[in-house]
Amino acid sequence: MINIKNLSKKFGKNQVLNNINLVLEKGKVYGIVGENGSGKTTLFRCIAGMEKYKGEVEAIKNVKDYLGFLETESYFFPKITGREYIQLLCNAREKELVNLESKNIFNLPLDKYAITYSTGMKKKLALTAILLQGNDVFILDEPFNGVDIQSNIVITELIHKLKELGKLVLISSHIFSTLADTCDEIHLLEKGVFVKKVYKEDFSKLEEEMKLRTVTNKIDKLDLV
Amino acid sequence: MKAYFQLQLKMLHRHFRDFGVVPILAYPLLIISFLGFSTFLYTKLLESAVFVYCFIAITTLFKLGEKKRNDFLKSCFAQKKYFKIRLLENTFLVLPFILFLTYQKDFLCAVTLYVIILLLSFITFNPITSFTIPTPFSKKPFEFSMGFRNTFFIYPLIYWLTYKAIEVNNFNLGVFSLVLLFVVLISYYSKTEKSYYVWIYNKSPKEFLERKMKTAFIYAIFLSLPISIMLSIFFQKHISIIIVFQLACFIYFMQAIVAKYAAYPEQVPIPTWILIGLSIGFPPCILFTFPYLYSKSIEKLNTTLHD
Numbered sequence: 378m379i380n381i382k383n384l385s386k387k388f389g390k391n392q393v394l395n396n397i398n399l400v401l402e403k404g405k406v407y408g409i410v411g412e413n414g415s416g417k418t419t420l421f422r423c424i425a426g427m428e429k430y431k432g433e434v435e436a437i438k439n440v441k442d443y444l445g446f447l448e449t450e451s452y453f454f455p456k457i458t459g460r461e462y463i464q465l466l467c468n469a470r471e472k473e474l475v476n477l478e479s480k481n482i483f484n485l486p487l488d489k490y491a492i493t494y495s496t497g498m499k500k501k502l503a504l505t506a507i508l509l510q511g512n513d514v515f516i517l518d519e520p521f522n523g524v525d526i527q528s529n530i531v532i533t534e535l536i537h538k539l540k541e542l543g544k545l546v547l548i549s550s551h552i553f554s555t556l557a558d559t560c561d562e563i564h565l566l567e568k569g570v571f572v573k574k575v576y577k578e579d580f581s582k583l584e585e586e587m588k589l590r591t592v593t594n595k596i597d598k599l600d601l602v
Numbered sequence: 603m604k605a606y607f608q609l610q611l612k613m614l615h616r617h618f619r620d621f622g623v624v625p626i627l628a629y630p631l632l633i634i635s636f637l638g639f640s641t642f643l644y645t646k647l648l649e650s651a652v653f654v655y656c657f658i659a660i661t662t663l664f665k666l667g668e669k670k671r672n673d674f675l676k677s678c679f680a681q682k683k684y685f686k687i688r689l690l691e692n693t694f695l696v697l698p699f700i701l702f703l704t705y706q707k708d709f710l711c712a713v714t715l716y717v718i719i720l721l722l723s724f725i726t727f728n729p730i731t732s733f734t735i736p737t738p739f740s741k742k743p744f745e746f747s748m749g750f751r752n753t754f755f756i757y758p759l760i761y762w763l764t765y766k767a768i769e770v771n772n773f774n775l776g777v778f779s780l781v782l783l784f785v786v787l788i789s790y791y792s793k794t795e796k797s798y799y800v801w802i803y804n805k806s807p808k809e810f811l812e813r814k815m816k817t818a819f820i821y822a823i824f825l826s827l828p829i830s831i832m833l834s835i836f837f838q839k840h841i842s843i844i845i846v847f848q849l850a851c852f853i854y855f856m857q858a859i860v861a862k863y864a865a866y867p868e869q870v871p872i873p874t875w876i877l878i879g880l881s882i883g884f885p886p887c888i889l890f891t892f893p894y895l896y897s898k899s900i901e902k903l904n905t906t907l908h909d
Contacts (some may be wrong), residue, residue: 402673425801425908426801426908427797427798427801429905439908441801441805441907441908443804446798446801448798452798452799453800454744454748454795455748456735456747456748456751456752457743457744457747457748458734458740459738460740461743461744461747462743464740464741464743465743465799466802468742468743469802469803469804469805470802470803470804471804478817489734490734498808501671510802549761552741581793
């Protein structure tokens with residue numbers, strides 16, 4: 378379990394996160410939605426301990442040691458192969474990498490340089506690596522971005538499997554349907570503040586509400602004829 | 603075209619400042635380092651110096667010939683201007699080498715080198731190819747596996763220098779090949795990695811550093827032992843010097859790894875380079891610089907590894 382208490386984060390004078398409180402339990406999938414710049418990625422980086430912040434992130438052990446973090450855009454070294462990337466991440470957690478070929482569920486060209494992969498392939502490589510690390514907590518920042526439809530289905534099933542295994546999963550996505558398919562609860566983040574918490578039965582209401590609030594008015598402003 | 607070179611100069615000055623040096627100081631420092639290095643090569647390598655010197659001059663141009671960079675230039679400038687830029691860039695970069703060769707009265711080499719760099723202005727290289735260069739260091743990525751792929755072409759030169767040292771009975775050249783190998787290995791640790799690649803470790807800063815040093819030590823033995831063994835066989839009366847150099851290379855290599863993390867996640871700043879320089883110029887200093895850089899690294903890594 379992870380208990381986030383009064384978490385705030387500023388970049389200079391810009392208050393990105395303001396007094397965030399959230400309790401995350403194992404075996405549950407949490408979705409975070411919000412517009413670009415609402416603070417989702419910063420929140421994830423704070424939970425992961427990659428950013429300094431005010432407040433507390435309480436956990437039984439040091440969270441980062443059993444956390445798999447899929448970044449929005451993973452960085453790959455220029456001349457590292459897919460296989461070596463996975464090896465590096467497993468070495469970092471002292472996880473022995475056995476029979477990688479059979480675990481390559483996205484059929485990635487593992488002996489090619491990761492930097493030559495397409496956006497979707499890079500995402501799948503980074504995801505495979507954190508899955509093979511054997512983590513207990515997963516933060517997936519935009520896991521469906523740039524990924525083909527078949528892999529989307531596989532990722533959705535993977536999230537279900539992680540939940541079944543009692544893992545804690547935190548996801549952000551701009552594709553609402555993917556969150557609705559996988560999450561137990563969704564938190565709406567606006568300007569660094571959680572403004573709403575919605576359970577599964579009310580996901581469709583939230584989607585409608587978000588459409589009304591964010592899309593309709595903006596499109597009207599274009600005066601399209 | 604003038605605007606392009608002004609922009610390049612601006613960017614170069616930004617690099618200097620990021621490195622912690624004001625441009626006005628950077629130029630004399632560069633000139634002194636270049637002259638020192640060139641003189642060292644010429645005094646130590648004797649007749650082989652000119653080949654090594656030209657090889658180094660040509661390799662400095664590879665970055666300018668990268669395909670992606672050239673595609674961008676081609677999209678910005680008309681063909682004639684593009685080639686002018688390439689010719690001028692290559693000339694600027696190799697000019698110090700040509701001037702030094704002229705000073706050494708190696709006129710033929712100076713002209714040959716200039717012709718080569720002019721020809722290279724018309725060639726682009728694609729460093730990211732579909733061909734994956736095999737590496738013996740895949741099991742413990744990333745420094746050696748990546749570094750090896752970036753510098754694989756230098757290894758034949760290093761081992762050739764060792765061979766040449768034995769052939770012409772030039773012990774200094776043999777030691778130079780060993781030192782050159784370690785300079786190449788240290789370059790694998792010169793660039794600071796993104797914090798994600800440190801953050802992923804479930805280790806304390808001490809364990810993290812030990813692990814990095816252990817991997818570097820094992821791989822460096824694998825690469826340097828052939829040189830040391832060959833030199834020990836053919837220059838038996840200098841065996842104690844070989845041992846001292848081998849040990850010194852390892853100690854400075856380990857210090858370079860520690861120094862990399864002493865300012866983490868920032869790049870290694872100038873004061874650290876000065877400390878490293880001091881420890882090389884006056885070796886007993888390493889008794890102070892190594893522990894200092896080590897404790898700084900532990901402190902800096904702690905913010906990412908949260909021990």
